[in-house]
Amino acid sequence: MRKLWAAVLAGAIALAACTNSDHSEQPPEQATGQPGSPEESPPTRTPVQVPTGLNAAPFDQPRYLDVPAGWTVAVYARIDKARFLALTPSGDLLVSQPSTGKIHIVRAGKVTEFVSGLRQPHDMVFAQLGGKMYLFVAESHRVQRYPYTDGDLKAQPGQVVVDGLPDSSTPELRGSYAHQLKNIAVHGDRLYLSIASTCNACVSDTVSDPRRAAIYTYAAAGTNAERKLLATGIRNAEGLAFRPGTDELWAVVNNRDNTLVPDDRDVDGDGQSDKGKRMAQFVDDYPIEPFIKVRDGGFYGWPFCNPDGKGGFDRDYELNRDGQRADCAKADPIALGLPPHSAPLGLTFYRDGAVVPLHGSWNSTKPAGYKVQFIPFGNGTPGAATDLVTGFVGPDGRWWGRPVDAAADRDGSLLVSDDGSGTVYRLTPSK
Template sequence: MPACPRHAAWATTLLGALTLPVGAQAQGQPIMVPSTDPGVPSVAQTGPQADAIRESLRRIKLPPGFRIELYAVVPGARHLAPSPGDGVLFVGTRQATVWAVTAREGQRMADQVRPFAPSLRFRLPNGVCRTRDGGLVVVELNRVLRFPAADRFLERSDTTAIPVVAQGGLVPEDEESPNHGARTCRVSPGGRLYITLGQPYNVQPRGKVALYERLGIGGIIAMNAMDGSAREVVAVGVRNSVGLDLHPTDGTLWFTDNQTDRMGDDTPPGELNRVTRSGGEHFGYPFVHGKDVQIAGTAVAPDLKGLAPPAQWTRPQVEFPAHQAQLGMSFYTGTMFPPPYRGGIFVAAHGSWNRSQPSGALINFVPIQPDGSAGPSRVFAHGWLDESGSYRGRPVDVAPLKDGSLLISDDLAGALYRVSYSAKDSTP
């Protein structure tokens, strides 16, 4: 089915990266807003909630030598944007808040957590990431903002927000949906901003397949992080990616992809993917999920029966157990952890909802082989899902800190955890 004229016109504008839809705010117009609101108190870092989180962490199992501790109480904590240096850690949410988390250098726990630029009225600001010079990018449901020199916000009463993509310019407004609307992002050393765009259905209907591939919905797009120019579709055939990262050496893009629901407890698998070609590489969806699970024409997508699959598509690097909901991922770039972990990928599995017996709520580790491909995945941390099938926490994202420790966010407990390693603790 061809796209409607409105969508076709929007796509032309989008890919040309010249103008924005009617009514959208002009790109590049700086907005001065207060950095903080004195009337909003900081989040308490001590008391019953912090004590309960620490008690729950006693259940978490890690390999010998590793230790997990509460780093910060952060309500609804989702994706993480650490400072390239020793500055502020920013945390996205699925609500209307971006949190600024500060800690003194060398501290094992944060000192202060408070809302960042609260007057901007963020809408689902899940995606936070850093530019090389320490700037912050916030990717909302349908807007992208950049904050230069974000680490210095504590020194100033105001901060500057620059629209990289104005409101209504990330996807057409009638394709906007909070379902699969949690964007994630990364900025390359060369200044390219990569953004995941989940498609808003369990399986998109037949009339949306070609449109979504053209716009990069159900895929990944890239643009200039400074002004949104040179926009392109990098990957398509993706159901709902909520995590991506760039290989620290070869610069290749890797991303997670969430499973199709209502297909049974054990199918289809979750995915970890690697982009190896330029120009809208196809990863199979909605024709297949994983390496060979048919989607088109099945009970979850009967209207896709007979729809021609892509001539070429890329299989996942790793298949994870079904419905564990792999979200955030990050290459481990530190040196605190033992050599087998260096250069590998940590992946947060949020945990299932579409399964008779819950599964997930853990952290996986995936090594990278000498040829650049992924090795076998293994569980690194688990215990947030208890014996009764109840979640005590749900990991969302992972990020290495400057000292080589690893942060884990948890939106159920409303917390950040710090994982550290000591060789002396690894001996029996």
């Protein structure tokens, strides 16, 4: 139920305005779009509106973003290294800041501290259990829940739900954990938790306890209660979200880097096989970043099988070239491939689709990602992704912003975090 509260409120407002409802009210096959739907409007270069006092760099000069025609974009708040977002039931915005161990709250444009003293807090979810509202917060080593009362500006005392999660403090990892930030979802009485890989590609994560590069589920009301391994082979599931009105858990995944050519293809056009070579022109476009529907018992390939972009998988040349460690023909197919190395982070269901910010590549010869995409859903399946927000990379190829997460506000606008510039934006659709 990742950010489901905000999505339901936005859907209710849309319904009251006699527009089509979101998936929590109407089956996807009946959805026909809404005025200003992202996939129906061409992108338009639009100035970023910057309120007085929020114009520190990079907004010390005019900035523009490409958004759907008729949409506006404005700076909503400035928070250094802002990561994940959660809209409170009262309509305030929570923003996680792993670098300082804090979560901030934004009310009426004012930023204050909601809770501090945490260990790399990342994802946040509001959920109701036993008739009471809670805020669940994923730290690198545990998940806590905080009772929430409408209007709270400070967190109430927290209760540990899951403890002892692996992070850089885990003795066997000796201070090294590449993807220790945690992401969560809550659905019914269950908590869903992504434990990402410690590495680019390694076998050790597949035999650890708890298993890494996996998604687990726990009782949301207990401490380490009823732990169950849900799915494996998921290198780094950053966004977890249940599609409104369904029991479907979806995730966006950061896939591996620096993959060797897996077969006899001729990458450089010299007429010779490039099998087993590491080549920049191959790595730039391989493998795709998976968007998956998570199945109980599912296996999604990593680190032994890489999605080939055609609906199947290639055996990883380094770890599974002979197919002995995994049968790639039995890996669960991905639902949609996102641009290689684009680093999808947040996942928020919005209107008749999903919003996915792409944080951006670190080792591609040309920038990949650095934008926000919209994925329409029809008949319960994702369609081709379209760009919702672009323009974070300048003409010189250097980025000035890196989008992370999105949240749907009550009025139907989108709030988007950017940890590169330390900003939260408000995107307002056309009427």
